Amino acid sequence: MNPVYIVKHEYAINRLDREKLNKHKSFLVWFTGLSGSGKSTIANLLEKKLHELNVHTYSLDGDNLRSGLNKNLTFSKDDRNENLRRAAEVAKLFVDAGVVAIAAFISPYIKTREEIKELVGAENYIEVFVNTSLEICEQRDVKGLYKKARAGEIKNFTGINSVYEAPVNPTIEIKTPSDSPDVAVSKIMEVIKSKL
Numbered sequence: 001m002n003p004v005y006i007v008k009h010e011y012a013i014n015r016l017d018r019e020k021l022n023k024h025k026s027f028l029v030w031f032t033g034l035s036g037s038g039k040s041t042i043a044n045l046l047e048k049k050l051h052e053l054n055v056h057t058y059s060l061d062g063d064n065l066r067s068g069l070n071k072n073l074t075f076s077k078d079d080r081n082e083n084l085r086r087a088a089e090v091a092k093l094f095v096d097a098g099v100v101a102i103a104a105f106i107s108p109y110i111k112t113r114e115e116i117k118e119l120v121g122a123e124n125y126i127e128v129f130v131n132t133s134l135e136i137c138e139q140r141d142v143k144g145l146y147k148k149a150r151a152g153e154i155k156n157f158t159g160i161n162s163v164y165e166a167p168v169n170p171t172i173e174i175k176t177p178s179d180s181p182d183v184a185v186s187k188i189m190e191v192i193k194s195k196l
């Protein structure tokens with residue numbers, strides 16, 4: 001491969017300038033959990049709450065990125081990792097833009113989540129584990145995908161025939177259904193309010 005010569009530009013305006021303009025700090029709230037665990041529901045409610053508080057936000061959701069930026073990717077281990085690497089790079093740009101980035105991805109591997117944390121910087125990374133049992137997710141089966149996976153129509157479905165490695169030490173753990181979406185958002189706000 002030919003060598004690549006890249007020299008980074010120094011921008012005139014930086015993250016601190018944008019945070020000052022926005023009147024709040026920026027960071028990344030990363031949701032992880034099984035399909036149907038409640039990531040998108042809680043992430044949406046959190047974004048609404050922050051918006052009401054005049055906080056600039058942007059949401060990145062697995063399904064949505066996979067229909068655009070990541071539409072060429074499957075659910076193999078390599079492709080999930082590429083999906084998450086791109087999502088984390090985009091989230092990092094939003095944090096640099098002075099925005100609170102909210103990401104909701106299954107993100108099933110411990111090592112990948114560690115890489116995401118390293119990429120955005122540990123001080124900018126809040127991990128929310130939406131801990132809902134496979135049994136409950138399967139009962140909910142919001143999109144009918146568990147049924148299809150059980151019938152063998154979907155290969156590599158997380159929790160059925162593809163691994164989910166639960167976080168050992170997440171910043172915040174939400175248990176559903178015992179934590180309602182409102183309670184979940186209160187728990188997250190309690191942690192992030194001092195970072196805003």
Ligand SMILES: Nc1ncnc2c1ncn2[C@@H]1O[C@H](COP(=O)(O)OS(=O)(=O)O)[C@@H](OP(=O)(O)O)[C@H]1O
Nearest residue numbers: 035036062063075080083105106107155156157158
């Ligand atoms: N094989 C397989 N395994 C898991 N999920 C699948 C699969 N195929 C499609 N879907 C749908 O894709 C959504 C998860 O995409 P993510 O980008 O969050 O997954 S990952 O982080 O790359 O593992 C997930 O959405 P959520 O239910 O919102 O999590 C599913 O609707």
Ligand SMILES: Nc1ncnc2c1ncn2[C@@H]1O[C@H](COP(=O)(O)OP(=O)(O)O)[C@@H](O)[C@H]1O
Nearest residue numbers: 034035036037038039040041176177179180181
């Ligand atoms: N306590 C709860 N927290 C979040 N979602 C819940 C809760 N109780 C029930 N649900 C339901 O579970 C489903 C979760 O779906 P969704 O938010 O799309 O999950 P995910 O993004 O993890 O796939 C929704 O239909 C939601 O209404």
